Amino acid sequence: MAFTLSEIMAARRQQSQAQSHTQRGSRTAVEVDEYSTNPTQAFTFYNINQGRFQPPHVHMVDPMPHDTPKPPGYTRFVCISDTHSRTDAIQMPYGDVFIHAGDFTELGLPSEVKKFNDWLGTLPYDIKIVIAGNHELTFDQEFMADLIKQDFYYFPSASKLKPENYENVQSLLTNCIYLQDSEVTVRGFRIYGSPWQPWYYGWGFNLPRGQALLDKWNQIPDNTDILVTHCPPLGFLDWVPKKMQRVGCMELLNTVQRRVQPKLHVFGHIHEGYGMMTDGTTSFINASACTVNFLPMNPPIVFDLPNPRTT
């Protein structure tokens, strides 16, 4: 891939801007990036994960073993995602706060949501936080309205659903706190959740890359401690090997690194990206339980954070 001199100069300007924001610890409003619609090219162009920050803090992190003792004064987060109605064999570790980053069903059918909620009811955590993903079709009311207009053409297996069965589908989640472009404070941590992701074959909560997604990320409060999204940010656990593509969201990356700077960002969606990384400020967890073949093989990832001081 060849870049012109002016493109290289523009990338350098962007890099040094990002670097000086990081050094000063300042937070800036995020604008749509000119390479937003081509994330694989943007990853190379901006040298994300290597040249954007000096010294390079970005690296993979080995998830903590589940039997690691929790230090006093810490809260343990148990992160999972993309369980796709396959929770039966999953071994859940000790922890305080459960976080599920979406795709807990295959199609968002009320029967699947009830089954997931029953499973949540068996889990021992003090607090359980859940967001939706693109597979929770019924949680996206606008998507369902369009699906009816198209006579369920793209999702015939959802055609037996009647609006009265799913209009209030969130109310079936009685055993958790459900976040949808909203936040909750638990144990002093501000947690924000959002289900949106870049358009891919017209599933639920799909939006075009660029301004439409940035409008959603702009709703994330500056002082969020833990961000939960369904999709990854560009360059972090977002590689799709079979397509040789980076598919994370550029505007989400810039929102996380330049404005919000949460301690922890939990997501899923790209099953192949299961694992953990850090950029020195934020720890990134792709908690996809299912592999690319939809087998629930990946264990939940646990993460400890010191309890915020309350004065």
Ligand SMILES: Nc1nc2c(ncn2[C@@H]2O[C@H](COP(=O)(O)O)[C@@H](O)[C@H]2O)c(=O)[nH]1
């Ligand atoms: N090339 C892309 N592949 C994508 C994208 N979004 C998802 N995927 C692939 O699908 C699986 C499963 O995702 P799910 O939402 O259906 O559970 C994921 O692991 C990827 O392989 C995309 O935007 N581009």
Ligand SMILES: [Mn+2]
């Ligand atoms: Mn999934």
Ligand SMILES: [Mn+2]
């Ligand atoms: Mn998904």
